[in-house]
Amino acid sequence: MNRTHLLYRLQTIDLEIGDGRRRLEEVEAGLGESEELHRAQRALQRAENELNRWRATLRDLELETRSLTAKIASVEERLYGGRVTNPKELANLQNEVSYLKRRKSELEDRQIEAMVEVEEHEAEVDSKRASLAQIEAEWSQTQERLTAERGELERRLAHLKEERAKLEGMIGAEDLALYGELCSRKGGRAVALLKGGACQACGVTLPTSQVQQARSGNALSFCSSCQRILYVER
């Protein structure tokens, strides 16, 4: 490998290291807890709380109705039992029974409403639970995929680092310094491929004399437009 070829290899490795590191950051950002999963968990929690509230309301109404039924039975027992004969007292008992029955009928209406609410909230909880299960399944699939990708990226980056160290040992100190300096000035791309007479980094077509010079090999030649080191593939 001549000088420009070595620098071009170095450039290729550095670009791949750059891409690999950026992807690794993305992968690491995607690993771990997910906001979507948290949202689905909170939504299910809220739906369950609401359902429990309605179930408690329904139980209270059922208890109240049961005790009212018992009370009505005991007042009717007195009303029709024959022990009370005083007409005024009988009229009072009759009023009380009517009053209690109206209350019971109201309670029964509220109980029906509560039953409808319980059913609706049960359906809501089922649907939230199903959507959480789906999100959890997708999330764990993604985690598995990202974990595998992270492993591959880490292995690839370690390999590239080794390759880079070997190459550095083969490149002269001056060329390395020039490469580093051009990299920092030229957005991480110090070496440009020269193809069909055009610099592939800036797109400018170069004069034939410059193309020939670049082709000849050992001395470094630079793009007259973007000043990058030119490399011609053989």
Ligand SMILES: [Zn+2]
């Ligand atoms: Zn150029």
